[in-house]
Amino acid sequence: MSNLLNRQLLKQLVVCVALLAPAADATESAPDLVAEAEALAQEGDYDAALPLYEQAIAELEEEPRAQHNLRYRYGIILSALGGALRPDLYPLARAQFESVLDFLDSGASLPHSPARVRSALAHTYHQQAATAEAGKQVDLLRNAYFLYKGAVPELATQREWHNLAITYFNLGQVCEWQGNLVEAVDWLEKAVELDMEHGFADLEEDRAYLLALREQLNPPAQATTTAL
Numbered sequence: 001m002s003n004l005l006n007r008q009l010l011k012q013l014v015v016c017v018a019l020l021a022p023a024a025d026a027t028e029s030a031p032d033l034v035a036e037a038e039a040l041a042q043e044g045d046y047d048a049a050l051p052l053y054e055q056a057i058a059e060l061e062e063e064p065r066a067q068h069n070l071r072y073r074y075g076i077i078l079s080a081l082g083g084a085l086r087p088d089l090y091p092l093a094r095a096q097f098e099s100v101l102d103f104l105d106s107g108a109s110l111p112h113s114p115a116r117v118r119s120a121l122a123h124t125y126h127q128q129a130a131t132a133e134a135g136k137q138v139d140l141l142r143n144a145y146f147l148y149k150g151a152v153p154e155l156a157t158q159r160e161w162h163n164l165a166i167t168y169f170n171l172g173q174v175c176e177w178q179g180n181l182v183e184a185v186d187w188l189e190k191a192v193e194l195d196m197e198h199g200f201a202d203l204e205e206d207r208a209y210l211l212a213l214r215e216q217l218n219p220p221a222q223a224t225t226t227a228l
Contacts, residue, residue: 030059034070046081053077065110068103071096072112075120083127090128097121115154119167122147126170129177137177145174165194169206176213185213 037052053074060067075096082089097117104114122144129140148171155164172187188210195203 030056030066030070033059041077046085050078064103065108068100068108069110069112072100072110072117072120075100075124079120079124079127082124087128087131090124093124094121097124113154113158113160115151115158116160116163118147118151119155119163119170122151122167123170126174129174141174141178145171145178148174161194161198162200165191165198165200165202165206168194169202169209172209172213181213181217185210185217188213 033052033056037049037056040046040049040052053070057067057070057074060070075093078089078093078096082093097120100110100112100117101114101121104110104117125140125144125147129137129144132140148167151167152164152171155167168187168191172184172191175181175184175187188206192203192206192210194200195206
């Protein structure tokens with residue numbers, strides 16, 4: 001599952017315009033803006049695409065559910081770009097996810113559970129920590145850890161097993177980066193258990209990472225030779 005979420009995020013660069021259909025009567029220009037942004041993004045012209053997503057979000061002001069659904073997807077895109085090309089986009093990605101969480105906390109509903117949004121928010125801190133200076137990295141990893149951990153109970157309750165397995169993996173990686181190998185192993189064991197139970201394709205990669213963590217905790221004995 002190493003870099004799995006990055007791969008998933010990048011796959012979601014193509015935004016599903018159909019999700020905006022319920023709001024199309026009130027704001028017919030929003031799907032067109034998203035379609036144009038989608039085309040530009042596929043061409044790699046993100047500087048031109050991102051303002052169109054923002055304009056589409058503004059167009060949906062009178063349709064808060066559609067607006068926040070698009071905010072979530074825009075946050076996913078920004079997070080993917082942050083990991084691949086533009087780490088300066090992480091704060092903007094976080095702003096989208098935080099807005100979505102506020103909307104859900106108001107009692108509204110979206111296709112994405114608060115726990116999934118919280119895990120996506122955590123991942124922006126997690127990814128950014130990979131290239132941050134040591135002092136800032138500590139804070140980023142701390143934020144990622146508590147957000148991931150806070151998402152775990154609801155993901156389990158909602159039976160979002162794959163997202164839960166990804167979150168377990170990410171918690172393990174965060175703990176490793178923090179130097180807490182014992183807890184890292186605990187989280188990876190949970191991820192591998194879910195992979196096995198549900199037949200997730202990430203099993204072999206996750207199992208290999210778990211083995212590597214265990215070897216860091218208990219290095220294999222070095223072979224010795226005896227001079228004759």
